[in-house]
Amino acid sequence: MANPSLQIYPGKGMTCVFSFPTALCELEPALDDARVTPGTDGCRPACRNIARTEENIDELRAEAAELRLIVADEASPKIRWGRERRRLAHLESLIAEHERGRPEGGTT
Numbered sequence: 001m002a003n004p005s006l007q008i009y010p011g012k013g014m015t016c017v018f019s020f021p022t023a024l025c026e027l028e029p030a031l032d033d034a035r036v037t038p039g040t041d042g043c044r045p046a047c048r049n050i051a052r053t054e055e056n057i058d059e060l061r062a063e064a065a066e067l068r069l070i071v072a073d074e075a076s077p078k079i080r081w082g083r084e085r086r087r088l089a090h091l092e093s094l095i096a097e098h099e100r101g102r103p104e105g106g107t108t
């Protein structure tokens, strides 16, 4: 994070380590402009520039905890339940992937 040669843009549950050749989002203002930046609001899950810090994973865990309450509510409308269940499964996958990638015994 302290490396000045990296262009880092924090987002919700993710951190963009920006490299325009591999960016999948809309870039602003344009590729031929030296001020080009990523559009983190339109971040694409498959982009190779995505990194996740422990803080990002904590954000995902908090969202997952809220979603677990929603999907456990049997009175929740079916359409909402399905949407939230899919989002929860995605978050759990990201969290598990992050935890598998940790060094043995490490917490970061």
Ligand code: SF4
Binding pocket: 015, 016, 017, 018, 019, 022, 023, 024, 025, 026, 038, 039, 040, 041, 042, 043, 044, 047, 048, 049, 050
């Ligand atoms: S898609 Fe996301 S990770 Fe990729 S460059 Fe854009 S904001 Fe960064």
